[in-house]
Amino acid sequence: MRRPLDRRAWAVALVLALTHLGLLAATLDVGFSRDESFYFNAAEQYSRWFDVLQETPGKAFSKETVDRVFAYNGEHPALPKILFGASWRLFGSPRDPSAEPWARSWYHENTPPKPILGWFRESTAMRLPALLLAAVLVGAIYLFGAEFLGHRAALAAALLWMFQPHAFWHSHFACFDVPVTAWWFLSAWTLWKSLPSQDGRRRPSPGWAIAAAVALALALDTKHNAFFFPPLVLIWWIWTRRRAFRLVSTSWGPRIAFPPIPWAFLGYLTITPLLYWALWPRLWHDPIGHLKWYFSFHARHDYYWAYFFGTLYTKPPFPWSFPFVMSAMTIPGPTVVLFLLGLVRIAREGLVRGLARVAPVVRRVRDSLPDREPGLLSFLFLNFLIPFAIIAHPKVPIFGGTKHWLHGVPFLCLIAGLGMDAVLRGLEGPSAGTDAPPGLAGSRRWRRVAWTALAWVLLVVPAAWDTLTHTADGSSYYNAFVGGRAVMGQEGMQREFWGNSAHDALGYLNESLPPKTRVDFHDTTWDAVRMYWRDGLLRRDIVPVWDFRNADVFLFHWHKEFTDLEGDVRREFGASGPSFVWAPGGVPLLDVWRRPTGQEHP
Amino acid sequence: MNRPFVGSLAVLIVAAGYFVLARVQEARVPDAEEWSRAAQEVRSRWEADDWVLFSPAWAHAGAPWLAGLPMDIAEKTDWYEASKHPRVFVVASAPERSPTPPEGWRVLETIPLDRVTVHLWAPPEGETLAWDGRRHLEAARVSRGLGPQQVPCDTFRNGRWHCGAPHPWQNVGLIDRDIDGRVREVIWAHARDQGEPLEIAWQDLPEARRLTVHWGLTQRAVEQDTGSPVVAEVLLGDRVVARQTLDIHESGWFRHDIPLTGHEGRSFRIRITARRNQDRQFCFTADLWR
Incomplete structure (x- = not known):
């Protein structure tokens, strides 16, 4: 049954969101991955548009300005990078070139902007919009759940999403994966709110329909995987309204009768494309040309490597099981168990409701089921399944660990929330009853409270522990059921997510390298290195090179596809072994190689 | 006890087991001090042409403490290559802290530490x-x-x-x-x-x-x-x-x-x-x- 959101629900959502933001803010020491570093660069370049807008507003919208300012990284929509750049300009504390002239080269066109508020270090300011969206998402998961699945399921879903090492780690980045997850979820929520319920208890809402159209535009303006949302909605809508499609005879002859078209669909056809266009400057002057290039870029995306059970996948066919198995391995164990329980509950409810239509004997069982809006569970299930199913297609690239189906995971958590609800209901069983004497009833109540508290602790604390002890290496997390991090070595699984592990060697580099040492940062990009400088995390005299033959130190990021390179470096340097190994959980993620000086022994 | 209660209890037991399992897995990982002690044991017994490898092969986090000694840090052990050396130190940690020597290899010494065991093995005799x-x-x-x-x-x-x-x-x-x-x-x-x-x-x-x-x-x-x-x-x-x-x-x-x-x-x-x-x-x- 739908429970309208009251003040308590909003308060809980706010507390959850602020807690999540607080946890993210307290764990910002996460290395810059390759893609984030590119978006740092893009954000910096795009932020110049605000200067043009301020100085010569008439030119800001010209093709020349757009082509110049937004030229870089056109393969992704501009909105997130515009937000990262705006946040950086407003809150970031760029270096002062008069005090540190050498810092000029760390900025686009050698010109660091003047700080405005200067509250945060630069990478944090860039990350702020994504951090806020991640926090909003937690609140939104709770609110959606509280309204349509019940408070307990909602709270469980929000907490289980918060405490996922991979998702939590991705939530730190000035990237698109968690923002698009948030917008996808908000698209689903607002759409659901805009629809009339099939049992007639909720009327269509044009206001929520407008919100749904806006949310979808923002999702599309964040990342291309949002393009799969409208087909998903259409499939679900046709399926759940299939009985309303019928042939009727009129005086004009037979025609097909349709169910009422949702307001949101009209919004998708009008507001969404307009807003999508308006928020992506590259579309202003050449929408067709740029979109053609954009779609062809993603349709022919390079296949990067993925290491999965000892096989280095480089080209199709990729294993269809990849997203499912990876999720089962990289989501905390109790959450996986609750999800499976929730899935069984969904299947049972669907089966019982279906059978009850044809078998009256089942109706009594149906009447004992929770009162839910028709179509809700299938809506949740499809929103979970479709993002996974897309990556499961053998021709879709599977690089990037688990981030490419992250937008399905909040729905997985809502289903896990149903599992949690089932567990709590089960524990209530023996202590329920109204005919007990007052003393006994009180004791039963306390017993129930104790069981409930124990359930929350046992089902949420392990996930929280796993998450908060894997903040720096969240993408290398594997749950204890599969052996923990050791499974990466034992079974041959992907260990690291492109270039971020250098962050955990910076302390070693800063402390142990002689002045002006030449360091080959391997998979860490120039854009990441200059942000490390700008944030004061890397000694400025260290000379980055991307040529180990010309370097004295090499940072080997452990990827299966790079192991030849480690062999080449070892031979070139004549070193017996790495001088520093970053190995959380005992599994090497980064080996630092140095040309031997005779003083290697730590 | 009714069925739903037993089911819920089972889920809680699984969750508790998971938490304990995760902590056990974490506690087995050697720290810097353990690697350092293992390296001291290796260095104190070192002879010309010896070799170091790790068990499991990928667990080479202790390599920096063994700097200067010839070692193998590849993903899996090549026992044929190892057999070219007169003696091999196997620096072992979880989850393969007690590896079995390949057929014909001799165990010369086993040095157990808290979370690392140093094994000293020799290849089969009779071939050079x-x-x-x-x-x-x-x-x-x-x-x-x-x-x-x-x-x-x-x-x-x-x-x-x-x-x-x-x-x-x-x-x-x-x-x-x-x-x-x-x-x-x-x-x-x-x-x-x-x-x-x-x-x-x-x-x-x-x-x-x-x-x-x-x-x-x-x-x-x-x-x-x-x-x-x-x-x-x-x-x-x-x-x-x-x-x-x-x-x-x-x-x-x-x-x-x-x-x-x-x-x-x-x-x-x-x-x-x-x-x-x-x-x-x-x-x-x-x-x-x-």
Whole structure:
């Protein structure tokens, strides 16, 4: 049954969101991955548009300005990078070139902007919009759940999403994966709110329909995987309204009768494309040309490597099981168990409701089921399944660990929330009853409270522990059921997510390298290195090179596809072994190689 | 107790078990102090030509404490290569802290520490490495073609033999490449095109009882759909004593043991042929055992 959101629900959502933001803010020491570093660069370049807008507003919208300012990284929509750049300009504390002239080269066109508020270090300011969206998402998961699945399921879903090492780690980045997850979820929520319920208890809402159209535009303006949302909605809508499609005879002859078209669909056809266009400057002057290039870029995306059970996948066919198995391995164990329980509950409810239509004997069982809006569970299930199913297609690239189906995971958590609800209901069983004497009833109540508290602790604390002890290496997390991090070595699984592990060697580099040492940062990009400088995390005299033959130190990021390179470096340097190994959980993620000086022994 | 209660209780027990399991897994990981103690144990027993490897092979987080000692940090252990050393230290941590020695290997000492165990093992007795082709590459004669068309590849530059002007990959030289699941030190002998044989020959070798050749295609090669199968042969004189066709996606580090009698093995040749050579990154090692 739908429970309208009251003040308590909003308060809980706010507390959850602020807690999540607080946890993210307290764990910002996460290395810059390759893609984030590119978006740092893009954000910096795009932020110049605000200067043009301020100085010569008439030119800001010209093709020349757009082509110049937004030229870089056109393969992704501009909105997130515009937000990262705006946040950086407003809150970031760029270096002062008069005090540190050498810092000029760390900025686009050698010109660091003047700080405005200067509250945060630069990478944090860039990350702020994504951090806020991640926090909003937690609140939104709770609110959606509280309204349509019940408070307990909602709270469980929000907490289980918060405490996922991979998702939590991705939530730190000035990237698109968690923002698009948030917008996808908000698209689903607002759409659901805009629809009339099939049992007639909720009327269509044009206001929520407008919100749904806006949310979808923002999702599309964040990342291309949002393009799969409208087909998903259409499939679900046709399926759940299939009985309303019928042939009727009129005086004009037979025609097909349709169910009422949702307001949101009209919004998708009008507001969404307009807003999508308006928020992506590259579309202003050449929408067709740029979109053609954009779609062809993603349709022919390079296949990067993925290491999965000892096989280095480089080209199709990729294993269809990849997203499912990876999720089962990289989501905390109790959450996986609750999800499976929730899935069984969904299947049972669907089966019982279906059978009850044809078998009256089942109706009594149906009447004992929770009162839910028709179509809700299938809506949740499809929103979970479709993002996974897309990556499961053998021709879709599977690089990037688990981030490419992250937008399905909040729905997985809502289903896990149903599992949690089932567990709590089960524990209530023996202590329920109204005919007990007052003393006994009180004791039963306390017993129930104790069981409930124990359930929350046992089902949420392990996930929280796993998450908060894997903040720096969240993408290398594997749950204890599969052996923990050791499974990466034992079974041959992907260990690291492109270039971020250098962050955990910076302390070693800063402390142990002689002045002006030449360091080959391997998979860490120039854009990441200059942000490390700008944030004061890397000694400025260290000379980055991307040529180990010309370097004295090499940072080997452990990827299966790079192991030849480690062999080449070892031979070139004549070193017996790495001088520093970053190995959380005992599994090497980064080996630092140095040309031997005779003083290697730590 | 009703059924839903028992079901819920089971879920809680599983969750509690999970939490304990995760903590146990974390607690088994050695810290800096443990690695340091293990390294001290190794260094205090070190003798010339010893070798260090890790168990499990990928768990080389302790490598920095063993700096300066020859060690293997590849993803999986190559016991054949290990057997070339008189003694091997196996620095073992969870989840393979008590590895079983390969057949014929002898346990010399076991030093248990808190979270690391240092094992000292020796390879089977009775065989000694007489010659390793990788250490005698400069003495090899490399050629392309056969019979009257045979052309010597006699440009030796930076440890590599080239047929004429130095070429970035069409050469024969020492390299480390990922083959069959681990990086190996091998002799790179990229196949030539259009069926032209590439030969690497050695002469005046020490007497031995067995010639052992390993060969295979690199990981990069087996990933590609390009080129054609590679035919590899070992010749004693004009007699082919080992021959294998490696399909383009065939992953493996294939061992061929060739027993030698009398003066056999004092010279031998490795011949590599491919109809189309794109990405046919063939590599091998050759050892004489007495």
